[in-house]
Every structure is written in C-alpha cells, then in structure tokens.
Amino acid sequence: MDALHHGGPATQSTRQQLRQQIRLQRQALTPHQQEQASKAVLARFTQLKTIRDARHIAIYLSNDGELDTGPLIDWIWRQGKNVYLPVLHPFSKGHLLFLHYRPDSPMRCNRYGIAEPALDVRLVKPVHELDIVCTPLVAFDDQGQRLGMGGGYYDRTLSQWHQSGLGPQPLGLAHDCQQVRHLPSEAWDVPLPAILTPSAYHHW
Known part of the structure; x- marks a missing residue:
C-alpha cells in the first residue's frame, strides 16, 4: 500500500480509539461468557490439523479480558x-x-x-524452531x-514469516466481539493467515 494509507496522526488516533473500545467490550464479558468462549475455542483448536x-x-497467558488460554495450554501439555x-527481551527493545x-x-x-517465565537462556526456543505462534490481538x-x-x-516476531513464509505459522485467538469491518493499517502490520474465535475459524 502507498504511504497515503499509512501512518498519519488520524490513523493512529482511530487505532487508539478502537483499542479502547474493544478492550472495554472484552473486559465487560462475564466469567460465564469467558468460560463458554474458551470452551468453544478449545473445541475448534483441538481439531485443527x-x-x-x-x-x-508458542502461546500467551491471558490478561485484560483476553480469551482464556489456560484450557488450551492444559490440552497442549x-x-x-x-x-x-513470550518473554520481553532483556536488552533488545520491542522484541520477544x-x-x-x-x-x-x-x-x-x-x-x-x-x-512470564523467569529468564533462563537454556529454555529459550529460537522462533524459527517453533511450529505455531498463537498471537494475542x-x-x-x-x-x-x-x-x-x-x-x-x-x-517483529512474525516479520520473517510475513516476508518469506518461513518460520512458525501464526494463529490469532480472539473473542467474537473483537472483530470489526475494517482496520486502519500501518506499513509494518503483519496480517494473520488464520484467527480462531468461539464461533468461527477465519482463514485467508
């Protein structure tokens, strides 16, 4: 896409408003709704080839109203x-x-x-050796x-996959209420090939 569609203050402001709006919707889900959503995603997750x-x-621990990944982690084990x-890189800013x-x-x-796990270099897995990266959004x-x-x-984690198709396959995890018609994008955004929600497996 050309520069006209990216990066202006208006785009950033819209993205910030969307972040706020969707996070509030996500946080408003009741414990029962969260539990049902997590069960529905687990049922789909376990069927994916x-x-x-x-x-x-690779997966993440949920916070801020995110879909509960605990049951997925238990199933994987x-x-x-x-x-x-993911662990924040101790000296390479913005990297995991x-x-x-x-x-x-x-x-x-x-x-x-x-x-996050306490940092121990013996436990680090290079990104290219992972099979799947379950991605929060x-x-x-x-x-x-x-x-x-x-x-x-x-x-940054997925940029090599995005450019060359090499490395782990990304899989987004989300509640249905996190879907919108159109997101204003930035040049560095990496679109996901697949996203799992309680009601659907979206793939492109």
Whole structure:
C-alpha cells in the first residue's frame, strides 16, 4: 500500500480509539461468557490439523479480558507437546524471546504486569524452531488485519514469516466481539493467515 494509507496522526488516533473500545467490550464479558468462549475455542483448536501436527507451540497467558488460554495450554501439555511463552527481551527493545513453559516453571511479572517465565537462556526456543505462534490481538478485520496493543512485539516476531513464509505459522485467538469491518493499517502490520474465535475459524 502507498504511504497515503499509512501512518498519519488520524490513523493512529482511530487505532487508539478502537483499542479502547474493544478492550472495554472484552473486559465487560462475564466469567460465564469467558468460560463458554474458551470452551468453544478449545473445541475448534483441538481439531485443527496444524495444531495436531505441531510439537512446539508458542502461546500467551491471558490478561485484560483476553480469551482464556489456560484450557488450551492444559490440552497442549496433555498431548505431550511443548508450550512456550513470550518473554520481553532483556536488552533488545520491542522484541520477544520464547521460553519453554511447564506447570512448575518459576514465573515473574514483566513491566506490563504480565506473568512470564523467569529468564533462563537454556529454555529459550529460537522462533524459527517453533511450529505455531498463537498471537494475542485487540481487534481484527475481515481481511485478517490485526490490531495489537501498539508495542509491535508480534509484528517483529512474525516479520520473517510475513516476508518469506518461513518460520512458525501464526494463529490469532480472539473473542467474537473483537472483530470489526475494517482496520486502519500501518506499513509494518503483519496480517494473520488464520484467527480462531468461539464461533468461527477465519482463514485467508
């Protein structure tokens, strides 16, 4: 896309308003709605061939009203597959590391107040060795465009896959209320090839 469609203050302001609006909708879901949504996504998740074939799956711990990934993580463990969680890179700003995660992993809170495994270089899995990266998002549209929290962490993580098709397959996870008709995009945004919600498996 040309520069006219990207990056202006109006685009950033619209994205910020959307972030606020969708986060409020997500946070307003009742515990029962959250539980039903997570069960519905788990049922779809376990049927995906890409998930069944995968050995190394990166996922994230939910916060801020995100779809509860706890049941997905438990299922992955029960299948004997490996789970990896994102950790903020200690000195490469805006980048993530992925650490092997087990039920007994020592955890700490990062600067955003999100729990992550305590950094141990022996547990780091290079991104290109992962099979799937389950990606959080604030909103998504009919073309698979993803709106994150604005830090660009996952856009950087997935940029090689986006450019060359190499590396782990991204899979967005979201509530149905996070879908919008059209997202204003930035040049660096990485659209997702597939997004799983309680009511649908969207793929492009």
